[in-house]
Amino acid sequence: MIVITERCVGCAICMLVCPAEAIRVEGKAEVNIEKCESCKKCLIYCPINAVSWVE
Amino acid sequence: MRVAVIGAGLGGLLTAALLSEKGYEVEVFEKLPFFGGRFTNFNYKGYEITTGALHMIPHGSKGPLAKLLKKAGAKIEIVDSKPNGTALYRGEEIVVNRKSFPLKSRLMFGFYYLKNLFREVKLSEVESRLDDFSAKFLRAFLGWSLSVTPSQVTFSEVYPIYEATYEFGGPGIPVGGCKSVINALIEVIKSNDCKLERNTVRAIRKENFGLSVHFYRRESKKFEVVISDIGPIETCRLTELKLPELSESRGIKYSIALEEPLIDHTSVMFTLETRRICGINQVTNADPNLGKKHFLMAHQPMITSNVKFEIAEGLRDLKEILKGYKYELLAIQSFSDGWPVNRAKIGCDCKNETSIKGLYLVGDGAKGDDIEVDGIALGVERVVKKIEKEVVL
Known part of the structure; x- marks a missing residue:
């Protein structure tokens, strides 16, 4: 499962690259787990390592 | 002559393009799966949304960035703004030029220019002596271009921007947005047979021959010159440099x-x-x-x-x-923080040279005397000149 950590500053790059439009950002990113396809693109694109994957 | 550029933001790519044009053997390393850092865009719902910057070059087609892009052979079209700017004031949109500001405020500005030669003048002090329109314009201009308020900056920090605007003119928008600038620079770098690689640097070390760059995903490599476009804080983390006192803008x-x-x-x-x-x-x-x-x-x-x-x-x-x-x-x-508006707030920028021989800083933590990407260009210009002077091919 994708988890957004406290480090998130809200730059929204994850939202821009998410193919499922599962991310909403207002100050911090929030993932809609129902919509998330677990492609991990947000994790790879996050410039400050604020996204992690938890089994 | 081998040059490593760490970080493929605008500053890094501009330096790489200019040096590759001059015949230096340049390699660019980027940890993220895209190039351009905070100066590129992604298409989202049919709109080119940027990773940070505005689709804007503060001094348009005549400014420092445009000049260097031309020098590097990067083909970019910049649409200069007409008029230089407008102001929404009391429900009306007014074209801003010299005459929009009352004579009294213009004289006050001149008065503070003289005063600032003798002592540090906070811009909030100037603001308090201006008419309502001029004071509000000053506040809006600083917030838009520097993400600061008048109390956070001094007259002497901002004056060079006023001069640059006078010299080069107002802003411009690159056709295709920020990304078109990045793509044009990458094209130049590749056409000069220089490489861009996705890799994360974990250390930069001083050696007898120059510098060695250590990576996570492959063996280390030697370079005569290393250009860091990852900001002063990250650069210090990778080297033994002491962290400068920094304040960012958000x-x-x-x-x-x-x-x-x-x-x-x-x-x-x-x-x-x-x-x-x-x-x-x-x-x-x-x-x-x-x-x-x-x-x-x-x-x-x-x-x-x-x-x-x-x-x-x-x-x-x-x-x-x-x-x-x-x-x-x-x-x-x-x-903010790891992905701020400016790694160094105006007036806080680090020097381009470091205490490690051959290691230079570029990007928005090491700008020259101008704003945003035009400030980055001035910093890059300084580094390129320095390398050309000191290091023979």
């Missing part, structure tokens, strides 16, 4: 899709009577391909450290400005 950017146009020109409309929002530009006026419909970018500085509160204030402003318009909020992006 801001919030709103991307908005509009049915009917709000602005009828290609420049910035500074918003003077707002809580937070300092300016808006309708970038599709310069390049219709930047959005499906009309595309607005609005910007505000962060006054408090409460991001949620700052966004709520900004949204209240936008609601008032866009009253009667049909619009969709595409993205709210806040920039």
